[in-house]
Amino acid sequence: MPDVPLVDVAGYLPPDLMHRPELWPAGPQRSGAYANGRGLSAFASRSEYGAPTTIAVMDSEHRLHLSVWLRDGMSVDADGWRFQVGGQQTVAGFMPGACWKTCFQGAVHHVGLLVDPGCLAALAGEAGVDYFDGLRRDGCLRIQSGDTDTLRVARELDAVLLDPASLGLMREVKSLELLACLLLANRRQARAGLNARTRECLHAARERLLRDLAQAPTLEELAAECGLNTFALKRGFKALFGMPVHALYQRERMRRAWTLIASGQMTAGEAASALGYSNFSHFGAAFRRAHGILPGQVRRHSLA
Incomplete structure (x- = not known):
């Protein structure tokens, strides 16, 4: 991937990279992190990119990347996957060794967890195993809209990690709470029986709904535009977006x-x-x- 810096984030947390402009070019930045030494790390990052900035990222460690994007986002080209991540979306990935060509622009603000699969199983038991197995069935990458609880806890973890005076205990608690929210949101969606096509229709419905905050479409109009009936729209919306x-x-x-x-x-x-x-x-x-x-x-x- 010529002319694009390649960064292996193994052994780093975002604050380590933020102080290395030769590795991670960005404008004004704030960041914080926590690692419990048992396979769970958390980070909060606020960076400003005045112009589109492309960085090739890989992680040679075998760990899940779970992130909640609170503002702006990135576009990604990774092993045939091309997608855009925006504010209030969550991303779950397990692609050790894969190269992600990422492009950042704007005020990028996100919170994330780095979790060893064994640690996930130890912390969450069967729910953790099911989550990891489901992620691999989905091709090791999953992008969803964050539900209310997940976004709230992500903001709370962000505040704790960016406060240098916060206790390690509070950082641990909020990291575990965010992990629990992500697992519960995934379980709710699985129980709701939302297949890939339905999820795609619901994401399209959400985008259409928020396109004009001065005049919302009716439920009937929204359902017709996204290809669902009104019952499926209401039921699926609650399941997917909380x-x-x-x-x-x-x-x-x-x-x-x-x-x-x-x-x-x-x-x-x-x-x-x-x-x-x-x-x-x-x-x-x-x-x-x-x-x-x-x-x-x-x-x-x-x-x-």
Whole structure:
């Protein structure tokens, strides 16, 4: 793979690489990590890439890579796999020795676990063995949307790992909690009986749903566009993404509202209008339910 630096991450954790610009070129970075010495490591990484940056990555160690992408992502070309990872998605991979040609751009923010298969079995018993076997049946690579619990715990682990004063015990607890969330999410999807085609349709439905946060499609329109009936859409959406269609749409709507107001891009009234609210009091009530404060308070804080 000419003209692309090749990095073997065996023996490294992301913070080790972040201090080696000759290995891992990026802009401003923050990172933290934890290793328990028994086959489980965790990391949090926030990097800024002002321009597309391509790096060839491999891991010669036999361990699973489990990551939760909280913001932006990467495109990957690996042994015939070509895919894009975005914010709020999870990636599970077990491809020791395989070369991943990765391209990063933007504010890349992710949290991950590196787990020895034997450690996974020791920690999670049959559930760990089933997870590893299922991953290998899926071709050793699985990309899914993160459910509510997984994303929440990933953010909590991120905060703990980036805090140099945090206790090792807390880092261990949050690492194990994230691992448990990923295993449980996988079990729920397996029990829901979602085949590859259904998962693909549901991901397309999610993308279509969030394309316009000012006007959501009806369930009937969404089902027709993604090739499912409304019952399969509602059932599959809850199983794959951990919440009903409207709840996910409203969550993303309120997250966007916070970003628009807190960044100073818009006033509270402008954000309400941009997100499809004709009644500001309805917007204020929805915002308060989601964030615990009124949008005007966020605006005043951002201007302070």
